[in-house]
Amino acid sequence: MQPVGAAAPLxxxxxxxxxxxSExxxxxxxxxxxxxxxxxxxxxxxxxxxCGKTTTLRILLGLDTDFTGSFQLPRNESSRIAAVFQEPILLPWRTVEQNVRLALPKDMRDTDLTPLFDSLGLSQMRSLYPSELSLGLARRVAVARAFAIEPAMLFLDEPFVSLDEQTAERLRYLVLxxxxxxxxxxxxVTHNVREALMLSDRIILLSARPAHVQGYFDIRIPRESRSPQVMSDLARSFRQKFPGIMRGELGQP
Structure with a gap:
């Protein structure tokens, strides 16, 4: 990994x-x-x-160094990196607030987390323990922990997987x-095209293994303007650009 300037991309x-x-x-x-x-x-x-989506994230997080090639991460004043995984990974003996504050560097220990908790609907749950939370709420805590450190780079590995659709949709809007x-x-990382169309500025489509970039789908429509009709139009455009992607293969777009 090579350091880059503050305005540099990933x-x-x-x-x-x-x-x-093993064989x-x-x-x-x-x-x-x-x-x-x-x-x-x-x-x-x-x-x-x-196809290797999570493997790619593990490499970028520094969890897997056995590869050939290179990558560069964006930086801000702190160059901090945050990640939200499929499992919330909360310490069961710590409260919601304690779990989030554990991620804060020393110079941010006194940060007022109230606005962040408010935005994620966690204000009334700061003193609860993970065992008292539903999976959806635990995922919100994991999201709060990631954003609390004000990262230069945020990685998310299918953070809405295994949630019922109503809970997943609510969390998507909260994250957004x-x-x-x-x-x-x-x-x-996601296998759900509709989810990607809702959240992203750009979709990077990977091929089957061994994974390489099959193509890009840029979305320039503001998120607040992505109504059901617009989402339907985007899905149609996506299928036209990538006709080999069968409906439902990567999640219903």
């Missing part, structure tokens, strides 16, 4: 990522995977199940509201 250039099975069989997950996410842009990484209030460069 740049990814992974030449190859290969796994070796010694080699499997290439990523091959010539290159893309860019502009500063303060919300991008979604979309592709078929098992928080991100819109404090924009940061964001890359979210």
């Amino acid at each position: 740049r990814v250039d992974i030449a190859e990522k290969t796994f070796r099975s 010694g069989v080699s499997m290439t997950a990523l091959k010539d995977l290159a893309f860019e996410v502009r500063r303060d842009e919300f991008a979604c990484l979309v592709g078929p199940s098992g 509201a928080v991100w819109s209030a404090r924009p940061t460069t964001a890359l979210m």
